Amino acid sequence: MKNIYKLKLIAFVIVLICCQSVSAVQTIAIPKRSEILTTLDKNHPRLMLKDSELQKLKQLYKTDKTLQRYIADSLSQADKYMLKRTLIYRKKGKRLLKVSRECLRRVYALGLAYRWTGNEKYAEKAKEELLAVSNFKDWNPMHFLDVAEMSHAVGLGYDWFYHYLDDQSRQKIKTAIIQYGMKPGLQAYGGAGSMPGNKDLVSGWWTGSSFNWNIVCNNGLIVGALAVAETDPEYAERIISHALASMPKALASYAPEGAWMEGPGYWDYATRYLAYGLSALDTALGKDFGLSQFEGISNAGFFPIHMTGPTDLIFNFADCDDDEERVPMPAMFWLAKKFDNQFIADDEHFLLTDERAKPQHVVWYLPPSSKPLSRKLDRYFHGRVETAFFRSTWDDDDALFVGIKAGFNQVDHGHLDLGTFVMDALDVRWVYDLGKDDYDLPGYWRRGKGQKRWTYYRLRSESHNVPVINNQNQDELAEAKFIKFNPDKSSPFVTIDLTTAYKDFAQKVTRGLKMIQNRRAVLVQDEFEIQKPCRIAWGLTTEAAIVTDKKTAELTLEGKKLIAKILSPARAKFTVRSAEQAPPQEDNEDVSRLMVLTPRAEGNVRIAVLLSPVWPDGHVETTELKPLSQW
Secondary structure: OHHHHHHHHHHHHHHHHHHHHHHOOOOOOOOOHHHHOOOOOOOOOOOOOOHHHHHHHHHHHOOOHHHHHHHHHHHHHHHHHHOOOOOOOOEEOOEEOOHHHHHHHHHHHHHHHHHHHOOHHHHHHHHHHHHHHHOOOOOOOOOHHHHHHHHHHHHHHHHHOOOOOOHHHHHHHHHHHHHHHHHHHHHHHOOOOOOOOOOOOOOOHHHHOOOHHHHHHHHHHHHHHHHOOOOOHHHHHHHHHHHHHHHHHHHHHHOOOOOOOOOHHHHHHHHHHHHHHHHHHHHHHOOOOOHHHOOOHHHOOHHHHHOEOOOOEEOOOOOOOOOOEOOOOOHHHHHHHHOOOHHHHHHHHHHOOOOOOOHHHHHOOOOOOOOOOOOOOOEEEOOOOOEEEEEOOOOOOOOOEEEEEOEEOOOOOOOOOOOOEEEEEOOEEEEOOOOOOOOOOOOOOOOOOOOHHHHOHHHOHHHOOOOEEOOEOOOOOOEEEEEEEEOOOOOOEEEEEOHHHHOOOEEEEEEEEEEEOOOOEEEEEEEEEEEEEEEEEEEEEEOOEEEEOOOEEEEEEOOEEEEEEEEEOOOOEEEEEEOOOOOOOOOOOOOEEEEEEEEEEEEEEEEEEEEEEOEOOEOOOOOOOOOHHHO
């Protein structure tokens, strides 16, 4: 009886904990549909940049040289679009071949140019583009991102060019927004509104997703709905109501500090659309219903700042490009204005010193301050996918930089790469991530246990900067957490529990990464408690040329050098392998793997490798090893 009582008590405690965790999930109060539009500004334009704000910008323009340059950049883009042929319906596979994104770019550029200069040539070109896409047979509801992006583009165009458009054109464009955007949207949400003549169902799986599709689709529809809200309120009320119910699950992915599980590329995509939708709600309704107050969003602007190395390359984990640099992100200005954070705006201005501004930089413009940027050298972003970043300084392109991640292997767009890292020094990326492969490869999106996705080299563990045991991937269902993060002044470090990634072979696996000798070199140390004899292959990916004498490897890239040295095990040796693959995969030409092989590992095993850039005054030769438990 006592045991039964204990079991019941345990069950009660588990239920209580679960209930508490559910109640702790951030939610918003969704108003009645009839109350959603009570504060609607029925004038046009009302989306993102109202005429009153435009006039303020024009006054500021008289004395603000930065804004003058951004306007010049935007007008230059509009002039280029004047020479482009009108958009046509082009599909590739499931996707409307980048047409929706091109339409969006044209609407913003032409719209800002028209509203800034009053020159009707820009409005006439935009009208031509809007009527063209309104005459499409659909906006490709089978790939709903296309619907969302086009709803945004055409909704914005309808609003910004409203007074230029004649009644017939206005009616044609509005009908397209409803027919090709709002009705498929309602079908995806599960309501009435199917498209006449379309026998296929519109999938609404994204409405319950935690990832980028949720934010992009919901906010694209919000912009389209707000554009036609005064004439067709039933669509706006229903779309916004559904979006308010859907978005909290994805917004929770920013918690607690603004990072994004799917990597920096999809941080940009999701945050961009979050800015579009919430900005449109603010200007059209005067409120965003509390969506911007979700945990982590106010700090989201720090993520792209810290995940960019001194080479300007980002820590490109998940499905990013292999050579992806941080690019200008207008949403940084929106974040800065929304949360009164001048630092985020100033960092974007700093990036734009050598880059061209986009029209959206003007839409959310915040003047730069005269204060010097003061950034932390080390930053830890908590969350389901955790990341940590260390650097020697912010003011030198030659600075030492490392980024490392934990998290879970089933994240959308994720790879089997728990514990992987990248490293910059001497203005070179020495330790490299190959990034994504072709999205159209068969089975690329099948993420479960033993699925086709994990047969592709770039997504497998063996291409990443992690150990591989017995030639097997990390467990597809594994999760890893940071154990310690120490932003020490001279020797910052992080340790990670990787045990579940290698549970078939090891009782415990821990990785440590540390900057040493006043941030002049990096020590990577892995500790294994092996359950049965196995083969461990420690590796990193690099574009450098490699010469090795077994215990030491000299890497050379762009005339710079880095020395890799095995500090443990005593008998281990370096070997070099090619990362090249056969079609249809990416070929990875001129990319190598620097490997440490332990053919028969058993018991307690430690692999420690020192990565030491050759600075003008020399390099770090060695360092004392301590168990990770003593770090």
